[in-house]
Amino acid sequence: MKPTPQNNLPPLLAFGAHPDDIEFGCGAVVLKETRAGRAAHLVVCSHGEAGTHGTPEQRSRESHRAGEILGATVEFLEFEGDAHLQPRPEHAIGIAALIRTHRPAILLAPSLVENQHPDHPKLGALVRDAARIARYGGVRELRDLPPHAVGQLFYYAVSSDAEPANLGKVLIDISEPEIIAGWTAAMEAHQSQVSARKYVELQLTRARLHGIHAGVSHAIALFPNDPPVFSSLTPIAHGARAF
Numbered sequence: 001m002k003p004t005p006q007n008n009l010p011p012l013l014a015f016g017a018h019p020d021d022i023e024f025g026c027g028a029v030v031l032k033e034t035r036a037g038r039a040a041h042l043v044v045c046s047h048g049e050a051g052t053h054g055t056p057e058q059r060s061r062e063s064h065r066a067g068e069i070l071g072a073t074v075e076f077l078e079f080e081g082d083a084h085l086q087p088r089p090e091h092a093i094g095i096a097a098l099i100r101t102h103r104p105a106i107l108l109a110p111s112l113v114e115n116q117h118p119d120h121p122k123l124g125a126l127v128r129d130a131a132r133i134a135r136y137g138g139v140r141e142l143r144d145l146p147p148h149a150v151g152q153l154f155y156y157a158v159s160s161d162a163e164p165a166n167l168g169k170v171l172i173d174i175s176e177p178e179i180i181a182g183w184t185a186a187m188e189a190h191q192s193q194v195s196a197r198k199y200v201e202l203q204l205t206r207a208r209l210h211g212i213h214a215g216v217s218h219a220i221a222l223f224p225n226d227p228p229v230f231s232s233l234t235p236i237a238h239g240a241r242a243f
Helices: 021-035 056-070 089-102 119-133 177-188 199-214
Strands: 012-016 040-044 073-076 106-110 152-156 170-173 219-224
Touching: 012 021, 012 089, 012 119, 021 040, 021 056, 021 106, 021 152, 021 170, 021 177, 021 199, 021 219, 040 056, 040 089, 056 073, 056 177, 089 119, 106 119, 119 152, 170 199, 177 199, 199 219
Parallel strands: 012 040, 012 106, 040 073, 106 152
Antiparallel strands: 152 219, 170 219
16 A cells, blocks of 8 residues: 655655564654654565564564554565575566655665675665666666655664664654654564564664764664755754763
8 A cells, every 4th residue: 555645745665674674673763754744654575484483474464563553554575585585686676666656755774784684785785776776767667657766765774783884874863752662562563573582672772872872862873875965954953972
């Protein structure tokens, strides 16, 4: 289902390689945007088939439940499956078709750091390539959909090890108690995973650490694929230099 933008905000499109990646890596950002009236659509590129805990059916149900909590719609793309994702041109074109269909202003995708689950950087690269392909009017497989240029692609990190050192970052303040509570609930919807490891504690601690450095309670780090452009200095609140 195509999200309907509200308050004239173009939609957000977020991609995850596995059923819990978006929620753990940037779920609070998605929730903050939907609470502001922006439509959000989550695209999951496997059913977690290779995971140690939970069945693909269970993990798919958990994703849909988490999406409801975040105020987002959810769909699954059928690529090669968990731990088998390959950066094929047809995958990038398929993602480009989604971009043309939903016409988002912002994309969220896993970071390109190699030393993490191998599906994560492969999907991040596919989304990056798809964002370019979506602009090209002559791609024969996409001729039925009008071209679309995305405003910005941000990478998210599922763990601190996945935070890219070669890109600048922006910090999204998620300090509002209702955002923290909703994000926590969305992560806890993935019971097959959080019952096995302290994933919720890990993500809340990471957000707390980013927040302390920035002088706020909690923050999520996003990493722009391209330098952000501001029309003036007005939208810039302050720098992350509390120490």
